[in-house]
Amino acid sequence: MRVQNVDFTQDDARQRFVASLRETGFAVLRHHPLPPSLLTSIYRHWLAFFAGGDAEAWRYDPRHQDGYFPPEVSETAKGQSVKDLKEYYHVYPWGRIPPSLRDEILDYYRRAEALAATLLGWIEAETPAEIAVHYREPLSRMIEGSQQTLLRVLHYPPLRGDEVPGAVRAAAHEDINLITVLPAANEPGLEVRSREGEWLAVPCDPGQLVINVGDMLEEASRGYFPSTTHRVVNPRGPAREQSRLSLPLFLHPRPEVVLSERHTADSYLKERLRELGVL
Numbered sequence: 156m157r158v159q160n161v162d163f164t165q166d167d168a169r170q171r172f173v174a175s176l177r178e179t180g181f182a183v184l185r186h187h188p189l190p191p192s193l194l195t196s197i198y199r200h201w202l203a204f205f206a207g208g209d210a211e212a213w214r215y216d217p218r219h220q221d222g223y224f225p226p227e228v229s230e231t232a233k234g235q236s237v238k239d240l241k242e243y244y245h246v247y248p249w250g251r252i253p254p255s256l257r258d259e260i261l262d263y264y265r266r267a268e269a270l271a272a273t274l275l276g277w278i279e280a281e282t283p284a285e286i287a288v289h290y291r292e293p294l295s296r297m298i299e300g301s302q303q304t305l306l307r308v309l310h311y312p313p314l315r316g317d318e319v320p321g322a323v324r325a326a327a328h329e330d331i332n333l334i335t336v337l338p339a340a341n342e343p344g345l346e347v348r349s350r351e352g353e354w355l356a357v358p359c360d361p362g363q364l365v366i367n368v369g370d371m372l373e374e375a376s377r378g379y380f381p382s383t384t385h386r387v388v389n390p391r392g393p394a395r396e397q398s399r400l401s402l403p404l405f406l407h408p409r410p411e412v413v414l415s416e417r418h419t420a421d422s423y424l425k426e427r428l429r430e431l432g433v434l
């Protein structure tokens with residue numbers, strides 16, 4: 156298994172991208188349309204936000220799930236017993252966002268969402284007809300007008316050495332949503348589990364973008380596209396002193412979208428959030 160690194164501008168990009176998702180659940184895109192300077196600026200501004208002591212004032216609203224989630228309430232991955240070593244901010248266009256960060260992060264949200272619609276179109280076009288008949292509507296339309304798509308600004312603080320034994324930055328998990336758009340983080344650490352059960356680093360240089368399949372696309376494609384287990388490992392050596400920032404956009408369908416005989420997007424999401432202990 157190898158996660159392919161695909162040049163977004165090449166003629167065969169669509170085929171190579173979707174083949175990689177089918178094979179591994181992951182693909183990396185280079186020469187994609189999200190401006191690197193925008194990402195660099197977002198990382199700088201949000202690093203200052205997490206360092207600044209103002210985050211608690213933006214603490215999340217349990218009912219709507221927008222806002223700041225401190226380390227002590229962060230997720231426990233399904234099947235794990237200790238919390239991940241992370242804090243994060245949930246950005247929704249309808250949610251609360253610090254005014255000084257708002258325009259820039261929403262600019263990014265819209266651009267990444269538009270790219271995701273293109274990529275869902277690619278996935279649809281490359282899905283074999285016998286699988287595509289099960290899509291109840293075009294994949295790109297499933298996210299149109301959705302209020303559920305979530306941009307998570309993630310901060311993994313430097314390790315202090317007093318962490319709970321066994322705690323990692325992000326324990327092994329699968330994403331719940333259709334697909335995830337994840338720009339290269341400012342530090343390495345992302346790993347994907349191969350079919351053979353080995354952990355492989357996802358090579359992703361600055362300026363590149365990871366795309367991965369989530370459980371909802373696996374469900375809608377009856378398993379044709381695998382939602383692959385991944386994690387973020389703790390750094391060793393001097394890198395332990397470094398913060399790591401990442402910015403996954405989780406593409407969620409409108410709640411009423413039918414994924415399969417068993418599930419709408421809403422019933423599926425609620426089931427998974429209960430398992431995560433955040434609902």
Ligand SMILES: O=C(O)CCC(=O)C(=O)O
Nearest residue numbers: 309325340345387401403
């Ligand atoms: O921080 C990363 O690189 C990945 C984060 C992730 O997998 C998640 O939040 O679902």
Ligand SMILES: [Fe+2]
Nearest residue numbers: 328329330385
């Ligand atoms: Fe993830």
